[in-house]
Amino acid sequence: MTVTGAAGQIGYALLFRIASGQLLGADVPVRLRLLEIPQAVRVAEGTALELIDGAFGALASVDVFDDPTKAFEGSNVALLVGARPRTKGMERGDLLEANGGIFKPQGAAINAGAADDIKVLVVGNPANTNALIAASHAPDVPAERFTAMTRLDHNRALGQLAIKLGVPVSSLAKVSIWGNHSATQYPDVTQATVDGKSVTEAIDDQAWVENEFIPRVAKRGAEIIEVRGASSAASAASAAVDHVYSWVNGTPEGDWTSAAIVSDGSYGVPEGLISSFPVTSTGGSWEIVQGLELDAFSRGRIDASVAELAEEREAVQKLGLI
Numbered sequence: 538m539t540v541t542g543a544a545g546q547i548g549y550a551l552l553f554r555i556a557s558g559q560l561l562g563a564d565v566p567v568r569l570r571l572l573e574i575p576q577a578v579r580v581a582e583g584t585a586l587e588l589i590d591g592a593f594g595a596l597a598s599v600d601v602f603d604d605p606t607k608a609f610e611g612s613n614v615a616l617l618v619g620a621r622p623r624t625k626g627m628e629r630g631d632l633l634e635a636n637g638g639i640f641k642p643q644g645a646a647i648n649a650g651a652a653d654d655i656k657v658l659v660v661g662n663p664a665n666t667n668a669l670i671a672a673s674h675a676p677d678v679p680a681e682r683f684t685a686m687t688r689l690d691h692n693r694a695l696g697q698l699a700i701k702l703g704v705p706v707s708s709l710a711k712v713s714i715w716g717n718h719s720a721t722q723y724p725d726v727t728q729a730t731v732d733g734k735s736v737t738e739a740i741d742d743q744a745w746v747e748n749e750f751i752p753r754v755a756k757r758g759a760e761i762i763e764v765r766g767a768s769s770a771a772s773a774a775s776a777a778v779d780h781v782y783s784w785v786n787g788t789p790e791g792d793w794t795s796a797a798i799v800s801d802g803s804y805g806v807p808e809g810l811i812s813s814f815p816v817t818s819t820g821g822s823w824e825i826v827q828g829l830e831l832d833a834f835s836r837g838r839i840d841a842s843v844a845e846l847a848e849e850r851e852a853v854q855k856l857g858l859i
């Protein structure tokens with residue numbers, strides 16, 4: 538398994554969860570291949586020392602690389618966490634170009650050397666479009682193996698609903714995140730249930746849903762930065778573990794989760810965009826939940842976020858990144 542950005546703050550939280558067997562199961566041996574840029578290799582090596590000191594039963598080996606080709610060799614799972622953050626004064630084009638420089642070679646390296654059953658989760662932002670770039674440089678890997686993370690948004694939505702309704706998260710089901718992992722995303726409760734009954738009816742307050750819940754979930758990242766003084770790390774790592782665990786082991790009967798996967802045109806989302814949908818897995822591949830009725834409000838919100846994804850795709854096309 539390959540983890541990029543291993544010296545970063547998400548990496549530090551994520552690697553210990555993986556080594557303890559929470560990603561694939563406690564009895565599945567994990568060979569960790571960590572990828573970093575040369576300047577951060579030493580820090581990643583420090584984390585590798587600590588991983589050894591964890592004496593994890595499932596951790597078979599840990600190696601650190603600064604060469605993507607070597608790092609992805611033989612990998613079955615790739616967690617692409619390392620990315621170029623937006624810095625002050627950076628235009629969107631610059632951001633996409635900088636990330637193209639990371640995700641193009643990583644896609645090519647996955648194509649060249651990863652195992653045939655490789656599953657890729659992109660966490661590094663802009664996650665959906667970074668996944669699109671990587672996928673387009675891995676022509677031999679089926680596009681549906683490249684996914685981007687909206688599980689943190691999904692989990693944030695569950696957390697807010699649990700507080701509002703005074704129930705444990707386990708009482709909730711069928712929450713959906715649609716579109717881009719950005720402030721335009723649509724956290725959708727129209728299908729959601731609490732102990733089998735409609736969440737919309739239980740809340741009975743559309744103004745709260747539209748004016749508090751949706752913006753809170755969509756802008757939770759900024760709230761965490763403001764309160765914690767640093768961006769979400771442990772919750773992001775936890776969501777990455779959840780995403781891969783559900784993908785490999787399946788989602789529970791009668792529920793679904795959210796993941797950004799390649800669109801097959803479902804719900805009018807243009808084919809080929811990597812967009813978040815409500816999804817299920819029976820173990821090994823994601824399926825988009827079909828047949829949901831979308832009200833006018835939901836339709837408008839989904840269209841707006843998908844339009845942003847289409848613009849990002851156009852921008853990376855113009856830059857020659859895909």
Ligand code: NAI
Nearest residue numbers: 542544545546547572573577619620660661662686689773
């Ligand atoms: P960080 O800045 O602490 O760590 C990023 C690491 O990536 C650094 O160690 C850096 O050296 C490394 N890196 C940069 N380019 C690389 C390359 N080409 N190959 C390998 N490693 C490389 O950032 P943090 O907090 O760990 O976040 C990582 C990414 O995850 C960010 O892009 C962040 O925006 C994103 N994120 C996504 C979320 C989601 O829900 N999809 C949630 C939270 C964060």
